[in-house]
Structure formats: C-alpha cells, structure tokens
Amino acid sequence: xxxxxxFEAIKENIQAIIEKTAERDIKESESMLDYGADSLEIVExxxxxxKQLKIKVPRTELAKxxxxxxxxxxxxxxxxxxxxx
Amino acid sequence: xxxxxxxxxxxxxxxxxxxxxxPDVVTGSEVQFNKxxxxxxxxxxxxxxxxxxxxKINLTERCxxxxxxxxxxxxxxxxHFPYYPIWPGVLQIEAIGQTxxxxxxxxxxxxxxxxxxTYVCGAQFISPITNVDGKVEMRSCxxxxxxxxxVIGQCIYENRICSVAAVKGLLHEQGKAL
Numbered sequence: 001x002x003x004x005x006x007f008e009a010i011k012e013n014i015q016a017i018i019e020k021t022a023e024r025d026i027k028e029s030e031s032m033l034d035y036g037a038d039s040l041e042i043v044e045x046x047x048x049x050x051k052q053l054k055i056k057v058p059r060t061e062l063a064k065x066x067x068x069x070x071x072x073x074x075x076x077x078x079x080x081x082x083x084x085x
Numbered sequence: 086x087x088x089x090x091x092x093x094x095x096x097x098x099x100x101x102x103x104x105x106x107x108p109d110v111v112t113g114s115e116v117q118f119n120k121x122x123x124x125x126x127x128x129x130x131x132x133x134x135x136x137x138x139x140x141k142i143n144l145t146e147r148c149x150x151x152x153x154x155x156x157x158x159x160x161x162x163x164x165h166f167p168y169y170p171i172w173p174g175v176l177q178i179e180a181i182g183q184t185x186x187x188x189x190x191x192x193x194x195x196x197x198x199x200x201x202x203t204y205v206c207g208a209q210f211i212s213p214i215t216n217v218d219g220k221v222e223m224r225s226c227x228x229x230x231x232x233x234x235x236v237i238g239q240c241i242y243e244n245r246i247c248s249v250a251a252v253k254g255l256l257h258e259q260g261k262a263l
Contacts, residue, residue, distance in 0.1 A: 047231035
C-alpha cells in the first residue's frame with residue numbers, strides 16, 4: 001500500500017476525531033499529542049485507520065511509534081506483510 | 086468522540102429494548118459456570134462482582150446469560166432508596182458490562198486480559214428493579230470493533246426487560262497502564 005494513502009487515512013481520522021484539527025496542517029514529524037489528543041483519541045484514530053486500511057498491527061508494535069510518520073512506517077510495513085501473505 | 090454505535094448495533098440496541106437477547110433460550114435453574122468459575126475469568130470480586138452464575142453462553146455469538154442475587158446488594162439498596170429500594174441504573178450498566186466481558190474474555194485464551202470500559206454509549210432504564218430478595222438476569226453480547234469492543238445487554242427482572250445498555254471499551258492486560 002502506498003505511503004501517501006496511509007498518511008491520508010490517518011490524517012483524515014485525526015481531523016475527524018481530535019478537536020480543532022480540521023483546518024490544521026497535519027505533519028508526519030508531529031505526534032498526535034501535539035495536536036491536543038488524549039490517549040483514547042489516539043487509540044480511536046489508530047483503530048479507525050487500521051479498519052479503513054484493513055491492516056492489523058499488534059499493540060506492542062504500535063506503542064513504538066513516537067510520531068505520525070513512524071505510525072505510517074509501521075502501517076506500511078504491516079500492509080506489505082499482509083499483501084505478501 | 087466516537088461513542089456512537091454503528092447502524093447495525095444501534096438497531097440491535099433498539100431491538101433489545103423490546104425483545105430478549107438470545108430469545109430462544111428460556112432459563113431455569115441450570116448453571117453453566119458457577120461463581121468460582123466466573124471469578125477465574127473476571128477480575129472483579131465481591132461486593133463488585135455483579136454475577137453469581139452464568140446460566141448459558143453462546144461462544145459463537147459471544148453472548149451470555151448471567152444471574153445476580155439481589156440480596157448481595159442490600160447495603161446499596163438500603164440507601165437507594167430508604168423505604169423504596171431500587172437497584173441503581175449504574176450498577177445495571179456494570180452488570181451488563183461484566184456479563185458481556187465474560188462472553189468476550191472466555192473466547193480470548195489469554196487469562197491476563199481484562200475489559201476496561203471507556204464509554205457508555207447508551208443506556209435506557211425502562212422499569213425499576215425493586216425487590217430486594219429477587220434475582221436479576223443479564224443477557225449481553227460482545228462485539229469486536231477495531232481495537233475496541235462493544236457490549237450491548239439487558240437486565241431482566243420478573244420477566245420484564247428493565248434496562249438496556251451499550252458500553253465500549255478496550256481489552257488490556259490487567260494492572261498495566263492503558
């Protein structure tokens with residue numbers, strides 16, 4: 001799956017779930033906490049994005065992401081392993 | 086925040102206000118899991134374990150029927166309310182949640198997991214539960230929703246559906262920070 005598609009899905013869910021982000025520029029270098037998300041909102045964004053992209057990533061892997069870009073990397077990696085299986 | 090149910094679950098919730106969950110199951114005195122067995126799945130303990138026995142479980146549908154003896158709630162009922170005891174709605178939601186959690190956790194072969202409620206998506210209190218010596222039956226189903234789970238269930242008392250509730254939460258290792 002293309003990295004751009006993954007980023008767009010995550011961005012769309014950030015803007016839908018985290019308040020006051022609809023007009024904001026979402027950057028890969030930032031963490032969702034930088035946009036004011038609480039821990040539940042982060043889980044919501046990740047959960048909805050995985051559902052939308054049909055990817056399943058173990059929670060232990062997700063916990064390694066420190067910003068949005070790293071989350072995209074993990075999704076990309078898992079989407080490749082899904083495609084090859 | 087996303088505490089809204091999908092259309093399918095909204096319809097299940099609405100239907101549960103009128104019709105029994107697991108409608109084909111008529112319960113009697115049977116016990117499929119006793120309290121000790123319930124405690125091997127759920128971490129709650131008295132006075133906050135609101136299940137005394139599981140009467141029936143459907144592992145495929147992940148639905149369960151549980152029962153609670155109201156005399157365990159005497160202290161609560163003494164204050165809610167004096168001279169007119171009503172089993173509180175918040176405890177009905179908890180009991181529905183525990184019953185659904187049992188149905189969900191028993192199918193996950195990981196004993197360290199627990200269900201943590203993050204949202205109460207909806208609750209409807211249709212009829213009060215008033216008799217201090219009676220038994221309440223809970224019928225709940227567990228649904229996976231991405232990283233979350235949703236439990237929809239009902240409290241039944243004297244053959245009446247008294248409440249319906251839907252809660253959403255996360256499965257997580259017991260004792261670890263979410």
